Amino acid sequence: MTGDEQIINDAKLYIDNRDNIRYLSMASLWELSIKYSSGKLLLMEPYEILIPRLLQINDIHILNISIEHMSEVANLPFPDQNHRDPFDRLIIAQSKVEDILVLSIDSKFDLYDVERLWGK
Numbered sequence: 001m002t003g004d005e006q007i008i009n010d011a012k013l014y015i016d017n018r019d020n021i022r023y024l025s026m027a028s029l030w031e032l033s034i035k036y037s038s039g040k041l042l043l044m045e046p047y048e049i050l051i052p053r054l055l056q057i058n059d060i061h062i063l064n065i066s067i068e069h070m071s072e073v074a075n076l077p078f079p080d081q082n083h084r085d086p087f088d089r090l091i092i093a094q095s096k097v098e099d100i101l102v103l104s105i106d107s108k109f110d111l112y113d114v115e116r117l118w119g120k
Helices: 009-016 026-038 047-057 067-075 086-098 107-111
Strands: 022-025 060-063 102-104 116-118
Touching: 022 026, 022 086, 026 047, 026 060, 026 086, 047 060, 067 086, 086 102, 086 107, 107 116
Parallel strands: 022 060, 102 116
Antiparallel strands: none
16 A cells, blocks of 8 residues: 555555455454554554555455354474464464465565465
């Protein structure tokens, strides 16, 4: 949504393809709101104005959290004992349950059985 220059061409093409349904995990919105409220994330407008506007402009759907997602989190292994980020683990679980790829620069997602696009 912000035009990040680090996005590789394949990921940019995927995001820009309006035939693809784009989801944003509620976990990502939760993490953004925490970073915004703590001052670690600066936005050009207040969170409550900017985020809904960007979601609408970019036709991004919210992927809400379900019991099935939580059950998958409960059964995820810890292949890297240092990777305990609860937001990442929820996104991984959602990817597995919904059979959707993850757009992330974080190579730790590769430790799980999910398809990742962005920084391969």
